[in-house]
Amino acid sequence: MFTMRKATTADTPGVASMIRARCGWQEDQGLESWRDLVDDLAGQAGGGTMWVLVDGERIVGCTTVMTQAPPKDWTPEEAAEPALYLFTTVTDPAYRKHKPGTLIALWAVDQATQQGRQWVRRGCFFPELVKYYETQGFSLVKEQDRRAGHLYLLARRAERLDLEQLGVSAGT
Secondary structure, three states, X not given: OEEEEEOOHXXXXXXHXXXXXXXXXXXXXXXXXXXXXXXHHHHHHHOOOEEEEEEOOEEEEEEEEEOOOOOOOXXXXXXXXXXXXXXXXXXXXXXXXXXXXXXXXXXXXXXXXXXXXXXXXXEEOOHHHHHHHHHOOOXXXXXXXXXXXXXXXXXXXXXXXXXXXXXXXXXX
């Protein structure tokens, strides 16, 4: 059973180690990695917005969860709809068979409902990730060109899910 819980400063080394493992996997696949951003990303562990997926004491995934829409991404009407926004979801490639990214996304869908929110939204810069997020029930809402690249914005309606049946318990 995996547990999803709020990250603490004490999680920073474990988050950094997990992100480095992901970077190595990405580089082995010939993909861009975040190697130069590992410390910045892991440093978010104590900021109150990062959540971690753990297997016992081992961190196998993380995501940043916000309640405010990025101003350039969503219209004022969309931003007014209660939603959770997922950023920088990273998972340990050693746990791929357990689909930790999907577990994190489904936890967020359930969490949004528990908080009275209507949506879970996320964005990415790679069409391959769009396809992956669509397998999690997200739909492509729109695309935008940015200085950083072509941005794909996705959303999924919040709904109550049986997380325990999926193998995830919600921690604090």
